Amino acid sequence: MHKNLRIKIFEKASLCRHFETNAYKFSEKKLIKIPIYLSAGQEFISASLATIINDIYKIKPLIFAQHRCHSTYLSFGGEIDNLIAELLGNYRLSNTKCMGGSASIYSKKINMFGHDGHMGTQVPIGIGACFTSKKPTIVFMGDASAEEDYVLGALGWAATKKLPILFIVEDNNLSILTEKKVRRNWDMHDVARSFKMKGFNLKDSPREIEKYKKFFFKEPMLLNINTNRMFWHAGAGKDSDKTFDRYLKEKKILGKEAEKIDKKFNSMVKKLWEKHLKKQ
Amino acid sequence: MGKTLKETIKEIIRKHLKNKKGKVFGQCLTAVGWVGGTLPELYEKDGMIELSMADVAGGGIVTGSALMKEKPIYVIRYQGFNWYNAPMIVNYAAKSKEIWNTPCPVFVRGIGMEGGIGPVAGSSHHSLYYRMPGLKIVSPMTPNEYKKIYDSFMKDNEVYYVSEHRGSFNNRIELKNDIKGRKDFVIIAISITRFEAIKAKEILEKKGLKIGIINILWIKPLKVSKASIKCIANSKFGALILDDDYVDGISNSIANKLSHLTNKKIFTLGLSDKSAGFHKRVDNLPPNSSQIVKKIISLIRN
CATH class of the missing domain: 3.40.50.970 (Thiamin diphosphate (ThDP)-binding fold, Pyr/PP domains)
Known part of the structure; x- marks a missing residue:
């Protein structure tokens, strides 16, 4: 993978990471009063995809996601101010007038559609939007959402219709705290293949994700991307201190340049949060 | 035609x-x-x-x-x-x-x-x-x-x-309300019950009762004209809402709204509170004209 591309991805990931660590802090201090679903640990998925799709391919896809989607929103170019406002309950600045909260991020600017709160509904809804508009569409889901019966039925239809759609399973192995092996004995990439669409199982490393870019939006494809959730299912807290952190690993690999980026976003994001908190 | x-x-x-x-x-x-x-x-x-x-x-x-x-x-x-x-x-x-x-x-x-x-x-x-x-x-x-x-x-x-x-689906006729004059009783009908309501009205009028008919097209938001509300309010015994669904839903809800607006008792008749079977003895059908007639007569008598 070209180093410049990896740095670009790291920049997006850094923005997401510092956003989430601030959200964590202010949730812990009860300055955020709504339930929040933090995506720290998983940010390289959306950072890699957004860099490839937006910056390299110059495609502005329709985006359908659900809870734990702050990184999706930020990576694809959503306004950070609006998201802070949403979480802090600033009615005037929020994109949804505070109707959406953390779980239902919406942005007209980046074609990101809101979510209704029922896990996995973004899959059939995204498929319907893609079928009708024929526009490149990306649908994010978790490993638990993927188990919803209507997700499976909808995937089969998308495969039949050969839509220009990319399904991303952000597989952190957990449904709240129940592990995947307790819930099922099958894998989503196998399911995708059984529906006669491309399906792959990979890690959340930018290098691995980049390998599949040639297939994006040519036909339906599902990437089951194994990742790690740094924080609790909801709110501020940690499941474990031993969780593998892709962000730290990439920072180490990329060295000084990454450290500089990390510092820059640390300071920038902190200032933005403080600016909003002063208005409270 | x-x-x-x-x-x-x-x-x-x-x-x-x-x-x-x-x-x-x-x-x-x-x-x-x-x-x-x-x-x-x-x-x-x-x-x-x-x-x-x-x-x-x-x-x-x-x-x-x-x-x-x-x-x-x-x-x-x-x-x-x-x-x-x-x-x-x-x-x-x-x-x-x-x-x-x-x-x-x-x-x-x-x-x-x-x-x-x-x-x-x-x-x-x-x-x-x-x-x-x-x-x-x-x-x-x-x-x-x-x-x-x-x-x-x-x-x-x-x-x-x-x-x-x-x-x-085979209907060609436009169904009209009958709300003119003072009525003894008013039938408010939804969906397929509108056709049986007309038959019930004919039977009841042969018995000397004056029966009004109000057709509900707009269920939500509920659209009932002022003249229809007036017809119910001026009726002698109130009204009966007919539905092709269980009554614990739209019909009881509309009955509540209309009773507040008219200060009259509004009753409901829809599916029985049971599952429908396939045989006619155990089916669950919307009220037919004779059931509607029977219900209205019993309401008037009581």
């Missing part, structure tokens, strides 16, 4: 597909019968989209299509199937405008039917949608009513649940 309701629906759908380049989604649309003769013989290239048999996902796919400003028509062949088809319509399409300022208008054709078709396929289930915000519920039983509802939908940006009934 004017067109039947089914011919009218078929023509509306043909224009929706051909002139407006819209889409119609559903299961087994192009099968024998073309949904009771209400669909033109058109296929996917024309916008008639066959969904898979995944009911819940189907509702989601149509919702996604509506997000793209397509104004899709969604055909649900039996209203009971809504238990699986409705979730994303009511939880996403109906809320999208309010939460994200993004209209998601779907024209849902829920088709009722009954008589020997068991506990799932039978009767109307419009009360399922009634408790959710952000959508409109109508029940057109005549050609002109259907045209008005479709035109209203095309000008609007809301979800419409259109509670149809196969028993009305």
Whole structure:
């Protein structure tokens, strides 16, 4: 993978990471009063995809996601101010007038559609939007959402219709705290293949994700991307201190340049949060 | 002679597909019968989209299509199937405008039917949608009513649940209210019960009673004219609401609203509180004219 591309991805990931660590802090201090679903640990998925799709391919896809989607929103170019406002309950600045909260991020600017709160509904809804508009569409889901019966039925239809759609399973192995092996004995990439669409199982490393870019939006494809959730299912807290952190690993690999980026976003994001908190 | 309701629906759908380049989604649309003769013989290239048999996902796919400003028509062949088809319509399409300022208008054709078709396929289930915000519920039983509802939908940006009934598909006649003069009793009828209401009125009037009829087309928001409210308020014994759904839903709710507006007792008669079986001895049918007559006479006597 070209180093410049990896740095670009790291920049997006850094923005997401510092956003989430601030959200964590202010949730812990009860300055955020709504339930929040933090995506720290998983940010390289959306950072890699957004860099490839937006910056390299110059495609502005329709985006359908659900809870734990702050990184999706930020990576694809959503306004950070609006998201802070949403979480802090600033009615005037929020994109949804505070109707959406953390779980239902919406942005007209980046074609990101809101979510209704029922896990996995973004899959059939995204498929319907893609079928009708024929526009490149990306649908994010978790490993638990993927188990919803209507997700499976909808995937089969998308495969039949050969839509220009990319399904991303952000597989952190957990449904709240129940592990995947307790819930099922099958894998989503196998399911995708059984529906006669491309399906792959990979890690959340930018290098691995980049390998599949040639297939994006040519036909339906599902990437089951194994990742790690740094924080609790909801709110501020940690499941474990031993969780593998892709962000730290990439920072180490990329060295000084990454450290500089990390510092820059640390300071920038902190200032933005403080600016909003002063208005409270 | 004017067109039947089914011919009218078929023509509306043909224009929706051909002139407006819209889409119609559903299961087994192009099968024998073309949904009771209400669909033109058109296929996917024309916008008639066959969904898979995944009911819940189907509702989601149509919702996604509506997000793209397509104004899709969604055909649900039996209203009971809504238990699986409705979730994303009511939880996403109906809320999208309010939460994200993004209209998601779907024209849902829920088709009722009954008589020997068991506990799932039978009767109307419009009360399922009634408790959710952000959508409109109508029940057109005549050609002109259907045209008005479709035109209203095309000008609007809301979800419409259109509670149809196969028993009305051959109807050519426009049904009118009878609210002139002081009535002894008023029948307020919804869906297929409107036809039995007319028969019941004739029987009761032969017995010397003056019976009013109010047809409910707009269920949500409820549209009842001031003259109709006045007719109920001036009636001697009150009114009876008829429905093709269980009464613990729309009919009891409307009864409550109308009793507040008229200060009269408003009663309800719909499906019995039981599951429908296939044999006629264990079926669960909407009230027929003799049941309506019996109920009204007992209400007047008491």
